[in-house]
Amino acid sequence: MNTIKLVVIGGGSSYTPQLIEEIIQQYEVLPVAEIWLVDILEGRKRLSIVTNLAKRMVTRAGYPIKIIDTLDRRQAIKGATYIITQIRVGGLSMRQRDExxxxxxxxxxxxxxxxxxxxxxxxxxxVMLDICEDIEELAPDAWLLNITNPCGIITEAIYKHTNIKVVGLSETPTHFYQTFAEMYQVPKKDINISFVGTNHLLWVTELFIKGKSKLTDMMLSDSTISEVNDKTNSLGLDPFFLQTYGAIPCNHHPYYLETEKILMKQKEAYKEGNLPSDGRTREETTLFSIYERKSTIELPKGLEDREGAACAEAAINVIKSIHYDQKQVHTVSVCNNGAIPCLPDDACIQVNSVVEQHRISPLNSEIILPHIRGLLQLIKAFEELTVEAAVTRNMGICLQALALHPLVPAEKAHALIQDLFMENEAYFHPVFY
Structure with missing residues (x-):
């Protein structure tokens, strides 16, 4: 078997130890030889903490995996087999300023x-396109697995403007499999789910348990739909509304379906000095204090339940399918290529796809219900314009993208974008015009 050199760009992330744990757990079937953890100068302390923890974890497992940390991205990328990107440009501080x-x-x-x-x-x-230039030069045969958010938009920018092999990953499909496995008390291998949508705007359009369709029965059962609602939606949608929906929406849909309710809660919290990402900031502080202890040799209990945790499992499963040319079906973000007829062929979608060594091919979707199609087309148009705006640096396209989004009233778009650009000025060179 070919030696695997895995590169993690954003290696100082608090999520990296979960990726290391997943690699350790699956080492017997996917023996990774080297893991290169890459970060930027500002993240060197976090990178050092994560690297030392990763080395302790590998030593404890007894596997001959080399862990190398570096601030030299090009050195790490050279000759890589697989590259995972999980970066946050501007860190949590810029997220909070935007919020x-x-x-x-x-x-x-x-x-x-x-x-x-x-x-x-x-x-x-x-930043991602700069990384991709290095990959094209130094590891042209490598697969890039993108976890960086907003995943669908970033992945679309990469395959539209580079020549590398890229696939986008998120935890949502994995969570659905876990949810239904618990509900029906079956292993995940006995479950088949049809998905349609784009990253963070995903619908379950069919569900089979041991070969038997369950979606219709689920929709007709008050108790079952309430259980799905509780497990998959952070706020909880009206059960009757879900029963009429004809599909199961993912946990990001409340932003579109309960907009006023969510906005009111956010505004009330903001008046008290609280932001949506405050919990994540506290979580990061706690985790790094644990990671830093020399006595820490395994992951803290409950870490698998945090938001984003399932991405590690998704990434390693896709790598296995690519590496061994297993032709397995995974739910990933890929180029549409006609799989969803109501979207452009070059749009990035998230659907069941056949993962092979040389390509990842989306499976064609069934007829999409009108209310699903309408929201999907609207958000996809916003995402297309966002990619175009980032590449062309055109302020007019920025404004049109933002004004189109259903969470941004068009009359607020111009003033909002002016304030956002003033706060983000340091990140835009060359400037937008």
Whole structure:
């Protein structure tokens, strides 16, 4: 078997230890020889903490995995087999500044969509395209697995503007499999789910348990739909509404379906000096204090339940399918290529896809219900414009993208974008015009 050199860009992330744990657990079937953890100068302390923990974890497991940390991205990328990107340009501090500006203007603050997600993408796309230039030069045969948010927008920018092999990953499909495995008390291998959508805007359109369709029965059962609602939605949608929906929405749908309720809660918290990402900031502080202890040789209990935790499992499973050319079906973010006929062929979608060594091919979707199609097309148009805005540096396209988004009232878009750009000025060189 070919030696695997895995590179993690954003190696100082608090999520990296979970990736290391997943590699250790699956080492017997996917023996990774080297893991290179890469970060930037500002993240060197976090990188050192994570690297030392990773080395302790590997030593405890007794596997001959080399852990190398570096601030030299090009050195790490050279000759890589697989590259995982999990960066946050501007860190949590810029996320909080974006959130504060959004709430000052009375607009929902969410880092993967809407105005805050838009600014996150504009900061991130140029950096990711720079990384991809290095990959094209130094590891042209490598696969890039992108976890960086907003994942669908970033992944679309990469395959539209580079020549590398890229796939986007998120935890949502894995969570659905876990949820239904618990509900029906079956192993995940006995479950088949049809998904349609884009990253963070995903619907379950069919569910099979041991070959038997369960979606219709689930929708007709008050208790079952309430259980799904509780497990998959952070706030909880009206059960009757879900029963009429014809599909199960993911946990980001309340932003679109309960907008006023969420906005009111965010605004009330903001008046008291609290932001949506405050919990994440506290979580990061706690985790790094644990990671830093020399006595820490395994992950803290409950870490698998945090938001984003399942991405590690998704990444390693996709790598296995690529490496061994298993032709397995995984739910990933890929180029549409006609799989969803109501979207452009070059749009990034998230659907069941056949993962092979040389390509990842989306499976064609069934007829999409009108209410699903309408929201999907609207958000996809916003994402397309966001990619175009980031690449062209055109302020007019920025404004049109933001004004189109259903979480941003069009009459607020111009003033909102002015404040956001003033706060993000240091990240935009060359400037937008």
């Amino acid at each position: 504060s500006i959004c709430l000052k203007h009375g607009v929902i603050a969410q880092e993967t969509t809407g105005a805050a997600g838009f600014m996150n993408a504009l900061r991130t796309i140029p």
